[in-house]
Amino acid sequence: MSAAIEPGIAIEVRNVCKTFGGAREVVALRDVDLTLQRGEFAAVLGASGCGKSTLLSMLAGFEKASSGTMSAFGHSIEKPDPERAMVFQEAALFPWLSVWENMVFSPKNRSMPKARYEDKARRLLDAVGLGAFHHHHPEQLSGGMKQRVGIARALLMEPKVLLMDEPFGALDAQTRLEMQELLLDIWSRDKRTVMFITHDIEEAIFLSDVVYVMTARPGTMKARIEIPLGRPRHVDMLTTPEFSELRRQVMGLIREEVARARAEASAAA
Numbered sequence: 001m002s003a004a005i006e007p008g009i010a011i012e013v014r015n016v017c018k019t020f021g022g023a024r025e026v027v028a029l030r031d032v033d034l035t036l037q038r039g040e041f042a043a044v045l046g047a048s049g050c051g052k053s054t055l056l057s058m059l060a061g062f063e064k065a066s067s068g069t070m071s072a073f074g075h076s077i078e079k080p081d082p083e084r085a086m087v088f089q090e091a092a093l094f095p096w097l098s099v100w101e102n103m104v105f106s107p108k109n110r111s112m113p114k115a116r117y118e119d120k121a122r123r124l125l126d127a128v129g130l131g132a133f134h135h136h137h138p139e140q141l142s143g144g145m146k147q148r149v150g151i152a153r154a155l156l157m158e159p160k161v162l163l164m165d166e167p168f169g170a171l172d173a174q175t176r177l178e179m180q181e182l183l184l185d186i187w188s189r190d191k192r193t194v195m196f197i198t199h200d201i202e203e204a205i206f207l208s209d210v211v212y213v214m215t216a217r218p219g220t221m222k223a224r225i226e227i228p229l230g231r232p233r234h235v236d237m238l239t240t241p242e243f244s245e246l247r248r249q250v251m252g253l254i255r256e257e258v259a260r261a262r263a264e265a266s267a268a269a
């Protein structure tokens with residue numbers, strides 16, 4: 001059964017531009033607008049270098065916008081906050097710590113009382129299928145298992161928003177599918193707001209309520225496509241005509257963008 005969530009806006013991005021200085025100035029993002037409703041699962045697709053990771057790290061509070069505004073739950077995003085958790089392609093676990101020690105590193109480091117996190121940490125590791133791996137070290141885990149720890153660890157601090165940067169990008173196809181189903185299962189329980197960056201069109205459609213397609217750099221939002229597939233989602237949906245039609249639509253937008261960027265590049269050469 002899915003939890004009821006308060007209606008309203010979780011993330012709002014208005015006219016955001018980002019330019020990196022240095023010897024060669026790089027305009028990474030231009031006039032980005034985006035609204036994520038509370039509990040919404042949104043994916044962002046776009047060519048390599050179009051600014052997806054930059055946008056995510058700005059939403060996490062790691063980078064500042066050059067202009068424009070970004071807010072989370074009505075408050076301007078100025079710095080990192082535990083309400084917005086990042087999950088990266090590599091789980092970046094401490095190799096010298098066990099699964100359990102990695103899991104509880106952050107609350108322990110903040111001197112939180114054990115009663116506030118230990119039970120929850122145990123339940124989360126069970127939920128991602130790692131209940132029997134507390135004493136293992138990262139080198140003893142597969143890529144998928146490490147990423148499970150990464151997701152469980154991000155959820156431990158009960159973030160309201162999960163910012164996921166190609167979290168399954170390094171996994172093989174089978175593990176990737178399993179992780180997608182696991183993520184949907186976890187998400188359906190408490191419907192945190194998710195922004196999920198990926199290069200994989202199928203993954204974006206399969207997981208999301210809405211898919212954003214970005215233009216080539218400088219990145220801006222080219223299209224917002226609502227995904228009308230029912231939930232819960234199941235891998236069988238990947239072969240339905242409805243899914244194929246959505247894939248065709250998204251692929252068309254991406255191809256159009258690649259062609260436009262190539263034409264611009266050759267005109268400028």
Ligand SMILES: Nc1ncnc2c1ncn2[C@@H]1O[C@H](COP(=O)(O)OP(=O)(O)OP(=O)(O)O)[C@@H](O)[C@H]1O
Binds near residue numbers: 020026027046054217
């Ligand atoms: N710290 C930085 N300093 C200078 N330029 C940067 C910095 N971070 C990113 N860029 C540039 O900004 C642009 C957008 O990069 P970003 O990593 O956000 O793209 P992306 O869409 O996530 O790419 P990919 O899909 O390949 O991961 C690129 O041209 C990149 O070189």
